Amino acid sequence: MARIYPTRIGVPEPGELSIEEYHSGFIGVFYIPPHERLREARLKSEKPELYKRHILDVDITKDFVSIYPLNTLPRNSGFLEPKYDVVRSITLEGFGFGLPESTEEVIEMLEELPSAFIKDYDFGLGLLKDFMPIIDFLEQVGIEHLVISKTAETHISEKDSIFTMKYREFEEFRKSMNRITNRARLASKKIKSVTTNNLIAYFLDNEDYPQKPYFVGNDALTRLIARSSPSIPQGLSKSEQKKAVALIEENKKAIAKDSPESLVKLQNTIELVTLEQLIEKYERMMQRRLSESHWQNLLNQNPFILNLAFGYPIVKIHDQASVGGRKLTGEGDKITDFLVKNSMTNNCAIFEIKTPQTKLLNKTPYRESVYTPSKDVAGSVNQVLDQKYKFQKEIAMLKENTGIYDMEAYATQCVLIVGTVPEDKEERKSFELFRRNSKDVEIVTFDELLNKLKDLRDFLLEDSESS
Incomplete structure (x- = not known):
């Protein structure tokens, strides 16, 4: 058995890896959690070997590497259990990986995994967060094993619960996800810039510092993200708000007579906004140590x-x-x-x-x-x-x-x-x-009271959207 402690400055002690040979050209790699994580998970930490978990197989005779994603977060209730609910393994087939003879070589091999993969065994391996939609899809249809192959065509074997994806097509999927992520980051940056400008301009309420226009981009993604910003719409200044309230106050009887549904809708909207502000305040208070x-x-x-x-x-x-x-x-x-x-x-x-x-x-x-x-x-x-x-x-x-x-x-x-x-x-x-x-x-x-507030908000929002 060979083990290694990688050097990571400023990072808690990592877990160990151990290698077991099944037969010539075929090994299994196991993860042994560190004492610190076991203590944090309230498990007996004197003998970490008792918590050894299978995390990797390498078979050079059949040219595959199988990863068994693992939950390595000690505060999670599923600590040292499979990372995903349904999907149990991700196999790379036909990639020509050599057979590691030491844990150092296992770590080097992990660095050669495709860029969509988590390469640090201490984080349980598997796919990076941006590529989780493929895992979500497979779990919805009950697939337990994902195979990314350089030799086979894309197909599903429901009998064996295996989804095989041609590597070229997996790369197309990876690039598409990256494009979406990059576009989202760029759009988010634009929206943050406009939001910052408009929030400051709103509080200054000064004509020398005008708000920027709502449509900061023409693509659908930017417009979608913009909807989440409270200050992107052409909001009213404080003086304009006072005039609007006074106008409604002066005409409330006429509005109630000619268009009562508009008044009710306005009241519901105000209640919804007020509740949303209360939820935000409640959440901020939860994050602080208040008396x-x-x-x-x-x-x-x-x-x-x-x-x-x-x-x-x-x-x-x-x-x-x-x-x-x-x-x-x-x-x-x-x-x-x-x-x-x-x-x-x-x-x-x-x-x-x-x-x-x-x-x-x-x-x-x-x-x-x-x-x-x-x-x-x-x-x-x-x-x-x-x-x-x-x-x-x-x-x-x-x-x-x-x-x-x-x-x-x-x-x-x-x-x-x-x-x-x-x-x-x-x-x-x-x-x-x-x-x-x-x-x-x-x-x-x-937090239960907070959830009840959110349920009430969602109910009012549903009712508002249906009216």
Whole structure:
């Protein structure tokens, strides 16, 4: 067995390769992940050889090289499993590769692969991202093996689940994909230039700095990319926007009478744009480490988001509401982030808001593949249950003290908004087991709420396009 550690300055320790000879002129090459990746994937790293994976075959007697694309990303749930869902191998036939006798020669051979291929074994080999459409197509029709041949014609063998593609035709495909990618980059560069100009011109609102015209190119690709830019269309300046709003305000009765559908469509468009801006703001906030107060402010300004956590209409009674528990000393009020009620039954619910960065589970498993809720989550659940207890106990006094009599504590619901759904499969399972058995506290993650906002946006967009 021969192994090598390629020298890569500033890059984490790579995996190893090992060679096994099947018979004269036919070898198998195997990938052994490094200790660091195994630790990151929460696997035992003392003996990396236990995780050896088949990644390559070379047979000079039949003149082929077969690649078995591998997922080498330790944070991915499919770590050390096949990279693609259906396609298992990519074979180069008739290329005249020699037989590597060492891992150094294997690495040299990989450098000679066609330019559409990933040549670094530490990234699992396979096709580069720009050429994935061919893999997507093959997976749609259930093909498991792709053969790129210099000797055979292009054909499909459904019986053997093999798609053979003549190398010359594969090269045409590769060049076409490259042309599309290059055109897209050029068009994107144009659009970015115009977008930058128009955004700055918009905020300056100065005639000396005009916006550039919408049609920055005549080809369909450029126009398509331009549609994704918020500032490419001939947008209105701030002063023009004020005039437009005033004009609609002055004529709203006439518009409602003569063309009510136009007014409804305008209202829907405004709601859609507003929702889109909210989603963008939400996503920006998710990327930063913000305090609980920032998220409380966002939900306070957009209380309809709380509706999404329930799925039925609610009315906000108060934020940072005292729900009882005051001691004789005047201290000890139980403060909930939001007190809301069902708009039809008046039954109340309590919301507790944490942050997306709050850890849902403890880092170390309690048992193999079983994770317990973190201290922050367990504490938050008890906190909101204590608030519920005090609220139900003192509801009559709260009604009297606040003058709000149309709220009830028939079966006070509790909602905890916290963290994000774990990426790891086993952690997701532990989290779901915990929250589905938390019958008195509904636990919702920040990214789940974001997805609900996006679903609402998509629904409104569909409705807008169909009207």
